[in-house]
């Protein structure tokens with residue numbers, strides 16, 4: 001019996017909303033299946049049905065053997081160490097005593113194979129987003145399962161890290177593990193997977209062999225129509241455009257940002273590249289005092305005026321917005337509603353008079369953002385936790401906009417966002433720039449940076465290592481700086 005997974009006519013609804021209808025699919029031993037689909041198409045729901053976390057309304061799922069799902073949103077327990085998290089529920093013991101040393105050693109080996117040096121004894125709460133992702137990956141690889149489902153595991157990884165993960169996955173496949181790989185990075189999907197299945201609005205519209213498929217083909221199947229170019233036309237800013245945002249000799253108290261200086265012109269989209277751990281997110285967080293990241297020294301200026309604010313709230317009201325890469329950690333209150341999240345930061349300024357908050361105004365404004373970004377949700381009054389990952393990202397974006405910023409720091413703005421919506425977000429960033437907002441685009445996706453920016457800073461080890469602009473912007477040039485070679 002070669003089939004690991006047989007799904008027949010599967011149907012699932014949440015309340016009155018159908019999420020999956022009539023899904024039929026089989027997966028053999030040693031096969032890697034890519035699962036593509038727009039935000040909200042039902043990918044994560046399908047993964048949760050297979051793993052048994054959700055129950056189907058009708059249809060059947062037959063699983064030969066065991067299954068492990070690496071979830072789209074992290075599930076690490078912050079108060080445990082990395083090692084404890086990895087082995088949670090399947091601890092090794094010797095003579096009835098937990099063999100912590102052996103577990104740590106195994107975790108270390110695995111991190112080495114993945115090309116990242118995380119100390120297994122660190123507390124999970126101290127991990128960066130990329131490190132959390134690596135820990136989740138390590139956890140999934142340690143399970144000896146017949147079916148491994150990875151729900152968007154590479155959204156914050158660099159190409160090098162992704163390649164290392166892929167070579168481990170290929171080894172697992174060669175040993176007979178079946179793998180379902182969910183991602184919006186279609187070129188990655190095609191390089192790893194044997195077959196690609198596409199979900200559109202809960203219906204499996206195709207399942208094809210990978211050979212001969214292009215990312216464009218898959219994208220068109222996802223949306224059911226022909227697609228526009230991946231990137232909008234670049235926003236060119238004249239050399240003499242006024243400088244709007246200046247950072248001089250900025251260092252953070254924890255030493256992760258060291259003597260960083262740069263500027264952004266009015267209406268410019270400045271790219272910020274670098275490998276995981278280079279300090280890009282830390283830089284954005286230091287500017288905004290997010291996550292208690294303190295500034296040690298340095299000056300920040302907006303339109304010539306020195307920024308004196310010391311709390312995130314005050315900084316947001318001074319005209320800087322930040323879309324954090326850590327959607328669930330700092331960007332959103334997922335148990336609260338869509339409208340509450342969107343209007344959270346500007347509640348006092350925009351939605352209340354004499355200390356009374358107008359829910360009507362909040363909802364009205366939320367509805368406009370829902371239309372603008374095509375956020376898929378039943379109403380502004382549903383909890384953010386019920387939205388698909390990509391739609392949560394759009395809510396975070398709306399929240400950042402609602403304070404009417406003049407400087408917008410985008411940290412991985414298209415993390416987990418599908419191709420169609422990705423283009424919408426790019427259009428949106430260019431539109432903001434056209435209105436004079438200075439944008440910083442932080443991304444681990446080099447194509448995204450190359451496609452949108454006319455000037456790119458590259459960070460390495462906490463400092464700005466180099467700058468490329470115009471025709472010099474290429475993957476090679478950026479990587480040389482990012483790796484600290486140039």
Ligand SMILES: Nc1ncnc2c1ncn2[C@@H]1O[C@H](COP(=O)(O)OP(=O)(O)OP(=O)(O)O)[C@@H](O)[C@H]1O
Nearest residue numbers: 014019039040041042043044045386387388389390
């Ligand atoms: N617990 C829930 N309660 C209500 N609706 C839900 C719940 N979970 C998911 N949904 C809805 O089901 C639909 C499919 O969501 P799912 O998370 O499967 O999408 P997805 O394909 O994984 O999208 P993404 O690419 O954004 O991660 C969405 O419209 C979502 O709002």
Ligand SMILES: [Mg+2]
Nearest residue numbers: 043044072389
């Ligand atoms: Mg999902």
